[in-house]
Amino acid sequence: MKHILKRLGLLSLPVLAWLAFFIAFEPNNYFGLKQQAGSSQPVARVRAYDQHPGRNLILGDSRLAHFDMALVEETSGAEWQNLAFGGASLKETLDLADYVLDSGHPVDRLLVEVSFYTLNESYNTDRFAALEKTLHNPLAYCLNLEYNVNALTVFMDTVKGTPDTIESGDWTDSDYLADDGTVLPLHRKLYDYPALIRPRCESWALNGSQLARLEELAARCRDEGVALTVVLPPMAGNVAALCEEYGIDAAMRPVLDTLRGWAEEYGFVLLDYEWGGSCIKNDDTQFFDGFHLDEKYGLPDWTRQLFTELRGNDHANA
Numbered sequence: 311m312k313h314i315l316k317r318l319g320l321l322s323l324p325v326l327a328w329l330a331f332f333i334a335f336e337p338n339n340y341f342g343l344k345q346q347a348g349s350s351q352p353v354a355r356v357r358a359y360d361q362h363p364g365r366n367l368i369l370g371d372s373r374l375a376h377f378d379m380a381l382v383e384e385t386s387g388a389e390w391q392n393l394a395f396g397g398a399s400l401k402e403t404l405d406l407a408d409y410v411l412d413s414g415h416p417v418d419r420l421l422v423e424v425s426f427y428t429l430n431e432s433y434n435t436d437r438f439a440a441l442e443k444t445l446h447n448p449l450a451y452c453l454n455l456e457y458n459v460n461a462l463t464v465f466m467d468t469v470k471g472t473p474d475t476i477e478s479g480d481w482t483d484s485d486y487l488a489d490d491g492t493v494l495p496l497h498r499k500l501y502d503y504p505a506l507i508r509p510r511c512e513s514w515a516l517n518g519s520q521l522a523r524l525e526e527l528a529a530r531c532r533d534e535g536v537a538l539t540v541v542l543p544p545m546a547g548n549v550a551a552l553c554e555e556y557g558i559d560a561a562m563r564p565v566l567d568t569l570r571g572w573a574e575e576y577g578f579v580l581l582d583y584e585w586g587g588s589c590i591k592n593d594d595t596q597f598f599d600g601f602h603l604d605e606k607y608g609l610p611d612w613t614r615q616l617f618t619e620l621r622g623n624d625h626a627n628a
Contacts, residue, residue, distance in 0.1 A: 337461070338357060363410075365416055377609070386618075400428040400433075401434055402436065420527075429516060429521060430510055528578050589614075
């Protein structure tokens, strides 16, 4: 019997070594053993909420995922928790809103992002059902190939001393050259991004089912005493031109009218920086690409504008 136990112990050593390695380097802080997650992936954001649920929550895609939370707190006068994650569809954002409202934890405010892009019927990714299974099954998380690859990547970056990167650019002359050598008036990423999203814009159609779910969320927030803000983030001028090319600007006008009507009916705040304008006036320096504000030179400006307006609305409603 002792020999069997010894052999089992020896066989378990590689498994324990792998588990220790995985827990040490997985970037999502799934087990809550680190000060914070090194990732803004959905599993990281939702696990952080499960471990330490906040009362003021930010939900949306990558355009809301990279706020400087110290600046948010300083500007708004309140502590916020960021649950936004890259690539989130409106369906996933609304699924997450339902998740936090169903959690039993108190919620004071929800900041929910929509945009012409997430209102597109063809942009309807659905990862939340699978995510929920992972959130409450540590074994499934540990055996997930993607998360193991992520842990290995973090380990390699740590060994190499690879610095963390942010979406920011101090552009040089080469960043203003087209493929044919023509000098561009704006840095190259502002031309590459519209080309990337053009296929979705060509086939744009309103996702009526998810828009209807947004109304359901507004009604629920009113009934449960949760202050809801719906925000449309700013976009660069060349993305706006793409919308005009495919008639998306015209198609969005009745949608905005609908949102304004709901805001009045259900008592939520609607902040439209996508079509209504914002503090962002210089695309070349303030946008990293067509959707994402430069984290050094643009995002702080919009953060101050957004959360100053939120604070003003809080005082007006007090």
